[in-house]
Amino acid sequence: MKPRCAAIFGYNEYSKQIVKQISSTYDNVGVFVIDEAEFLEAKNAGINAGRFDLSDDWQSFETQFDVEGLIVFCALADDAENVFLTISLRATFDNLFIIALAQDNESMMKMKSAGADKVMPILQIAANVIHDILSKPIMTQVLHDVLYEDSLLNIMEIEVKDTSPLNGQYLHDLHFKRDFDLILLAIVDQEMGTTFSFASKGHNHHIDAGDILVFMGYADKLNVIKQWNSGVRV
Amino acid sequence: MLSRWVVGFAFFLHTCHFYQRAKIFFYNLLENQNYKYKKSFDIFMMGLIFLSVYILVRSVKHEIPHGWLIFNNFVISMIFLIEYLLRFWLHGNSSKVIIEQYESDLFFHRPFSFSSALRTIFLQKIEYVFSPTAIIDLLAIMPFFHEFRLLRIFILFRVLKIFRYAKSLQRLMSILATKKFEIFTLIVFTLIMIMVSSVSIYVMEAHNPASKINTLFDAVYWSVVTIFTVGYGDFVPVTHGGRIVAMMIIVSGIAVISFATSIVVSAFTEKLDEIKEEKMIDRVNTLKRMYLVCGFSPLAHEVIRKLHKHHVPIVVLEKDINKVQQARNDGLLALHYDSASLHTYSHLKFDFEHQIEAVILLHESDVSNIYTALTIRELTKRIALYSVLQHPENRKKLFLAGINHIVNTYELVGMMSKIIARQPVAFEVIHALRSEETSTIIDEIILDSQMKDRFYALLDEPLFYQRFSVLGIYSTQSKFFHFNPHPDSSIESGDVAIVLANRGLIEEFRAKLHRKGKS
Numbered sequence: 001m002k003p004r005c006a007a008i009f010g011y012n013e014y015s016k017q018i019v020k021q022i023s024s025t026y027d028n029v030g031v032f033v034i035d036e037a038e039f040l041e042a043k044n045a046g047i048n049a050g051r052f053d054l055s056d057d058w059q060s061f062e063t064q065f066d067v068e069g070l071i072v073f074c075a076l077a078d079d080a081e082n083v084f085l086t087i088s089l090r091a092t093f094d095n096l097f098i099i100a101l102a103q104d105n106e107s108m109m110k111m112k113s114a115g116a117d118k119v120m121p122i123l124q125i126a127a128n129v130i131h132d133i134l135s136k137p138i139m140t141q142v143l144h145d146v147l148y149e150d151s152l153l154n155i156m157e158i159e160v161k162d163t164s165p166l167n168g169q170y171l172h173d174l175h176f177k178r179d180f181d182l183i184l185l186a187i188v189d190q191e192m193g194t195t196f197s198f199a200s201k202g203h204n205h206h207i208d209a210g211d212i213l214v215f216m217g218y219a220d221k222l223n224v225i226k227q228w229n230s231g232v233r234v
Numbered sequence: 235m236l237s238r239w240v241v242g243f244a245f246f247l248h249t250c251h252f253y254q255r256a257k258i259f260f261y262n263l264l265e266n267q268n269y270k271y272k273k274s275f276d277i278f279m280m281g282l283i284f285l286s287v288y289i290l291v292r293s294v295k296h297e298i299p300h301g302w303l304i305f306n307n308f309v310i311s312m313i314f315l316i317e318y319l320l321r322f323w324l325h326g327n328s329s330k331v332i333i334e335q336y337e338s339d340l341f342f343h344r345p346f347s348f349s350s351a352l353r354t355i356f357l358q359k360i361e362y363v364f365s366p367t368a369i370i371d372l373l374a375i376m377p378f379f380h381e382f383r384l385l386r387i388f389i390l391f392r393v394l395k396i397f398r399y400a401k402s403l404q405r406l407m408s409i410l411a412t413k414k415f416e417i418f419t420l421i422v423f424t425l426i427m428i429m430v431s432s433v434s435i436y437v438m439e440a441h442n443p444a445s446k447i448n449t450l451f452d453a454v455y456w457s458v459v460t461i462f463t464v465g466y467g468d469f470v471p472v473t474h475g476g477r478i479v480a481m482m483i484i485v486s487g488i489a490v491i492s493f494a495t496s497i498v499v500s501a502f503t504e505k506l507d508e509i510k511e512e513k514m515i516d517r518v519n520t521l522k523r524m525y526l527v528c529g530f531s532p533l534a535h536e537v538i539r540k541l542h543k544h545h546v547p548i549v550v551l552e553k554d555i556n557k558v559q560q561a562r563n564d565g566l567l568a569l570h571y572d573s574a575s576l577h578t579y580s581h582l583k584f585d586f587e588h589q590i591e592a593v594i595l596l597h598e599s600d601v602s603n604i605y606t607a608l609t610i611r612e613l614t615k616r617i618a619l620y621s622v623l624q625h626p627e628n629r630k631k632l633f634l635a636g637i638n639h640i641v642n643t644y645e646l647v648g649m650m651s652k653i654i655a656r657q658p659v660a661f662e663v664i665h666a667l668r669s670e671e672t673s674t675i676i677d678e679i680i681l682d683s684q685m686k687d688r689f690y691a692l693l694d695e696p697l698f699y700q701r702f703s704v705l706g707i708y709s710t711q712s713k714f715f716h717f718n719p720h721p722d723s724s725i726e727s728g729d730v731a732i733v734l735a736n737r738g739l740i741e742e743f744r745a746k747l748h749r750k751g752k753s
Binding site: 134186 | 536540592625639643645647655657659660665669676705706715734
């Protein structure tokens, strides 16, 4: 099994938190900075730090990481530099999974255009949370526990395999709540591109191999459906 | 003996609950612009003034029913008299003056000087009696003495009394009051011009039989009409000397008008921002519920944009005038005040308990947010405080400052990174549901114990079946979230169902639940 690696560009409050959160999940986490002072600060904090510039020389980067299966966080403080970094990485590495931070929606669109796979619009995320705490405090607390705390409840996405019993079924013929004690939140249909539709829309969706289903449920039940999807009889 | 009785009576009044409450009530009614019944009272008084003026003007050439005259001469005038006496009573605090004098004399081992106290009270009252508004009030009562027909001219003072009740007129007067010196200079300049021109035209014209200007009064009248560029033409100079004077006066008249206009315009220009601010404060004070946002940062802009969907007014407090202007350009109710200052709240007179739903602290520094939180906590312990946290190490300080809910964007981004790296699609789904950018949302429905059967029965209706997901029920008593509840699960009053469905469908579900609940 290949080691799971993550590279984070920029050393600021955001990247410090990213390092803190993902260190336990990844075998190798590296931080790349432009500035010498940031480099020394990261080194002093015991982080595996490296230098980079915004030219197209990615040799040192490639020597440190196997870009296959690598996940990259573009977290530079300046949005313009972050867009440039994203587009530079995408121009060099076609299959790199890039997550970029954007200050607002305007920058988010640019990041997406630059080739980021996922963009986190910081202002919108914070505003959503503040709004939700004010208007739907209980829902916010429940979701927070499910997503970020060590709760028994979790969310999980599973990709439908060719051999999966789910392949070829209609959504309305399946009773995840009754049979698995799980709630299906959304489906990403491979035929319809990467956009997802919510299970509660009422469409009797035809599930094909490659579709991604997003479930919410207890960890043990999620494991059951994960195994079932991979063809194991449960 | 009298002194002791007076002091005793003063102490009695000072501690009499009923007396003090009555005094506060009348003070609020007559003077406190923020008192809820003040506006109604002002409208009532203005109505009386207009009615009174109408009756008296109509009586000049028409027969007025006797009842109307009685109403005008006695009822309206009596109300004005009572108002005058109430204002007279409220001006100063006589019992306090007596007590202070008594305590001061007692401290210095002197006999109580009743005359000193009386003098102070007299000076306070006389100050009121000779104030311009009180004089107008008193003269406005004069038409009461209907038998003195000449006094009916005092009806004019009833019109002037409107100044007391119309806030915009008060504002106009206060603006002009800032230009006292300029207005005084203008008046002196105009009077000198009238005097000089009157004497000049009289000297030039009075001796000429063809001229109509024969008296000094005619000359003054002509001068005033000419200086103020009216020029009726009923009096015209006929001599060369008189016409030269006229030409000079006409040119000077333009200067007078220009000077007067410039004074008024500059006074208004200087006070324009203040007027706008006052109007905005008035508007804010009329709001029954609102969110108070302290600090207009880019995050505040985004939070407000989202909160607008709830149709709850939002008031922004920001001390940077450029940001205030930016917020106003966005159509927000933004006030140029320091949210961390107690003076701000004493001036704005917010009712924290009833008017404000929540205070959201969105300054770009933890220091400002903590300082603002402490200021608000000095005023009220009850209001919910929400704050953004800039540096994680300050979290405890924010809690100590009394902030109930803290949001740290750095931590949020860190936690989300973990999810997004492991389950990017799941992250997208949750983000889309939370941002309410799609028609499907996650929402809360508050339940009561009576709704249990109906709640589960509704889920089986064709409209909701397969389209309405109940993620779980949160028990407010046990603080436990029952995921995917069984139809036999109990529901207690105040429990909250977390549901996932189309926005419209959730509304329909809520309505049906409520409708059936009533039947």
